[in-house]
Amino acid sequence: MINIGKMNRLTVSAELPFGFHLSTPEDPDRLVTLMSENAPDNIKQGDKIDVFVGTDEHGELVAYHNQPAVMVGETAVLTAVSVTDFGAFFDWGLDKDLLVKTRQQEFPIHQGMRCLVHVYMDEHTGCLLGSTRLHSFYREQSPYLNEGEEVQCQVYAKTPLGFKVLINQNCLGLIFQSDAFKPLKIGDVTTGFIKAIREDGKIDVALQPQLHKGRAKLEQQIIDDLHAHGGFSTITDKSPADDIYQRFNVSKGAYKKALGSLYKQRRITINPEMIKLNKENAKK
Incomplete structure (x- = not known):
């Protein structure tokens, strides 16, 4: 079986003037084209090689010896290298750039922008494409998260309310502007804490623990810091944020x-x- 958008171990079934045909013993008639410029040195018919299987503009299967930065079903930060009327092209480590069509853009993309891009296979054309509209691929609810839980967040869009984030590479949430006490930009990865799970299941995230648990942890950090600095600190309630x-x-x-x-x-x-x-209350 050939997994499109993934790494595959395939057999060189034929040598061609411009490259090679690759296939699997299970499906010898389904051929993948490996161009000479994308092939490793000195390969020959019968060799088994590991390749990334992608698609050309017609949906035909093509192979690359190198692995891209992101594969189908995955999401990663990529840089836009060119923009046209119908979409933006991103460098993902292959000779052929990854297309994000205009209708699949969460916000207008300009050359040089770094965006969180999800790779998917278009069901109509069979082509591998990208999208920055992550809500098309990730749910905005999760049965596995609880309020107060520590999570990893990656920023994928900014809105008037705050920042949309991908949580644990699994679901989507929102950091309100009032909870974003440090600068954030698209692609940033940061630790967050589940602030609230709304009635509709949507998830609010904060950048610091909430209520007494977070405060108790911070109080201990302050005491430890004072002990480490001889009992004194110039970081007061008047200090810059x-x-x-x-x-x-x-x-x-x-x-x-x-x-x-x-x-x-x-x-x-x-x-x-x-x-x-x-000093009378100096215990750690």
């Missing part, structure tokens, strides 16, 4: 709430210039 993010990977709002909790517990003293660990 970027400085706080660089040290603790959280928003300024979350940091201020954690400081307030530690202050109420009398574990720290706060003044405009510094935070000091209270």
Whole structure:
């Protein structure tokens, strides 16, 4: 069986003036063309080789000795190398660029843009194509996720509400602008936490843990940081948000709430210039 859009081990069944025909013992009449410029050196009839099987513009099977950056059913960040009236072409590591038709674009694509592209086989033409409209291939719900769960997110689009993300390479969600305390751009991979699962099953993601669990973890990070720096820190509730993010990977709002909790517990003293660990409550 030949798996289109995947790597296959095929047999060289014939040598041609311009290349080779490849096939499998199970289906010897289904031929894949390997052009000479895409073939490894010194191959001959009867050899078994590993190739990527793709399609040409007519849907005919063609082989490449090198593996592309993304295969059918997968999603990866690719760069647009040219744009026409009917679509954009992306470099995916093969001589023939991957076409994303205009109707399969989540947003208008310009040359040089980096986009999250999903590879699929068009059922009408049999050709391998790309799409940035991930909602056509991934669900916006998941029965396997729970609120508060840590997940991996990859940004694939920006909207007025925030950022659309691919969660765990499995389903789609949204990071609201108010929950995006650090800069995000298309293709970025970041850790997130399931903030809410709505009544319709759609998923909201935040970049930091919610409520008391996240705050308790951050409070311990602050105490550990104070111990590591002799009981003092110049990162206060007045510090720039970027400085706080660089040290603790959280928003300024979350940091201020954690400081307030530690202050109420009398574990720290706060003044405009510094935070000091209270020695009588200095346990880690």
